[in-house]
Amino acid sequence: MAPIVAGVDSSTQSVKVVLRDADSGELIAETSKPHPDGTEVDPRHWKDALESALQELSSHHIDAISIAGQQHGMVAIDAQGEVIRPALLWNDTRSSTEAEEINKEFPHIHQKVGSKLVASFTASKVRWLSKNEPENARKVAAIALPHDWLSWQLQGGKEIKKIFTDRSDASGTGYFDSVSNQYCGDIFSFVIFAEADAHTPSSLSVRIGL
Numbered sequence: 383m384a385p386i387v388a389g390v391d392s393s394t395q396s397v398k399v400v401l402r403d404a405d406s407g408e409l410i411a412e413t414s415k416p417h418p419d420g421t422e423v424d425p426r427h428w429k430d431a432l433e434s435a436l437q438e439l440s441s442h443h444i445d446a447i448s449i450a451g452q453q454h455g456m457v458a459i460d461a462q463g464e465v466i467r468p469a470l471l472w473n474d475t476r477s478s479t480e481a482e483e484i485n486k487e488f489p490h491i492h493q494k495v496g497s498k499l500v501a502s503f504t505a506s507k508v509r510w511l512s513k514n515e516p517e518n519a520r521k522v523a524a525i526a527l528p529h530d531w532l533s534w535q536l537q538g539g540k541e542i543k544k545i546f547t548d549r550s551d552a553s554g555t556g557y558f559d560s561v562s563n564q565y566c567g568d569i570f571s572f573v574i575f576a577e578a579d580a581h582t583p584s585s586l587s588v589r590i591g592l
Contacts, residue, residue, distance in 0.1 A: 385445035386410060388436070392428055392451035392532050393417075394471060399435045401442055413438045421474035425457050425465050428528065429535050447536070451529030453554040456507035459531075461523040463540045467515065469528060475501040477510035480573075484509060484556070487572055494559050494566055505556030509573035519574060527551050 384405040391398045396417050401410040415431040417423065436444075454472035459465060470477070478501040485491060485498050492498050499506055504527065512519040523542055526534065530547045537544050552558040557569040 388444045388447040390449045394452050397431045411439050421471050422468045424468050425531050428532055449533045454502045455528045456504050457526045457531040458522050459524040460521045466518050466521050470507045472502045477501045477506035480509040481506040495556055499556045503556035505573045512574050
């Protein structure tokens with residue numbers, strides 16, 4: 383029997399799972415489950431939806447799984463691996479002022495990260511957190527994107543050092559230099575600024591899966 387591969391798309395509105403024959407590409411089964419509405423969502427809803435979808439397809443033996451998902455959002459994680467507050471999604475625009483502040487502080491930021499920042503970028507959301515919820519900012523041990531958080535949950539979601547990402551997702555944070563393949567510590571330090579007494583998350587050196 384040919385191996386079965388599960389393709390997962392965890393988007394803003396729903397999670398979709400497709401099973402295919404790895405040899406022929408033939409569609410074997412598919413399903414989808416809804417996500418809550420809004421621009422601020424508890425990430426656990428994404429995990430619950432994925433588990434529900436996989437349970438529906440559990441009569442099939444899945445040999446491999448690939449996760450795709452929404453970009454730019456912010457999942458703030460504490461030292462115990464727990465989510466600190468509901469995730470801010472890419473379509474949450476409350477951090478537009480913070481995006482302007484970052485662009486002003488780093489006028490050539492587009493040369494480092496590939497774009498001038500807007501509210502959708504993770505960096506803007508992290509700075510919003512630091513300014514508006516300093517107590518939560520002080521708890522931050524890692525920042526993950528929605529896609530990365532869900533992949534991490536498939537590993538158990540406990541060890542922060544096991545959070546991983548890819549160049550595409552990292553490029554949407556606003557603090558990743560895709561040329562040097564490294565995060566920009568100066569930008570990150572600015573967005574989670576000292577006034578919040580926050581430390582640099584250990585995931586600043588998060589492993590890039592190439």
